Amino acid sequence: MYKSSITYKIPKDKLGLSAELDYIATPGIYLLFGKDAREKFVYVGEAEDVYKRLSQHTPDKDNYLWDEALVFVSSKKGDLDKARIKYLENRLYDLIAAHKNYLLKNRNEPSNSVLSAATEETLENIILDIKQITEVLGYKLFTTENNPKRIKANLPTNSSQTAIPKKVTEPLTKLKQARYIFYLKEKGVNAKCIVDTNGDYIVTVGSVISKEVTKSLPDKLKKMRKTAVKQGKIKANRLTEDISFKSASTAAKFVVGYSINGRKAWKDGNGRELGEVLA
């Protein structure tokens, strides 16, 4: 279904011309890019008529001047309804905020919408498409900072003049499709986990994890949780960015704070256990 999605890259001065583009006056999401005095910024938006909404983004209203827009619409009617574009907008906002590469011009965090697991799966695949497209187009919205210490340590001794790369783009091959979404809900815990085709288990931004950890939690995971808090990846028991795990159990243990079998703990939208679904 997302195969019907269309992306447009529109410079501000060509906005008038873009009125004639197919499907531009339909529901969709968009990103506005620009530069402030010292920082690159982006605005994440959503509209039932993207063209109309874009033309409302004027400097006197916004207090900033964008110079390029990326628009994501669909050629299939009803593909992107209000709830879906809201979901995409919220998710994009969270992801961009987590990576901190761009200043976000949104005044408030967009609200989330509740959708069926199947729909979320589809939308997560659109998110992955958007990640890939923005990366190919050169917007480093979702790249991750490399650990500078590590790079330095690996450098040969005589390479003081070598430029140390600050950011490294995620290789495209790493951007795999989401296969399934699972949930883990219990007292004080409400987490979402995406399993991609790499077999990685990604606990998503906004997941609420347990407040306490117990003795049974392996030391490694206790440490992992501590460092995640230190790095600001966990704030008030909520994940502020996606965290990836190599097994369902590790992800589940991290989330609930005790030793638990991930294949049983994670359930899909129909209440089926992960172990059953991925058998």
Add this chain to the structure above:
DNA sequence: CTAACTAAAGCACCCTTATG
């Protein structure tokens, strides 16, 4: 072989229901 992962047994606590 070792470490990590998973399954399963069992304990403790809490909530609900039955019974005197």
Add this chain to the structure above:
DNA sequence: CATAAGGGTGCTTTAGTTAG
């Protein structure tokens, strides 16, 4: 109304299985 019985949940522990 009080207490006992029963069931469910959260958690720990142990042991078997798999991957590196």
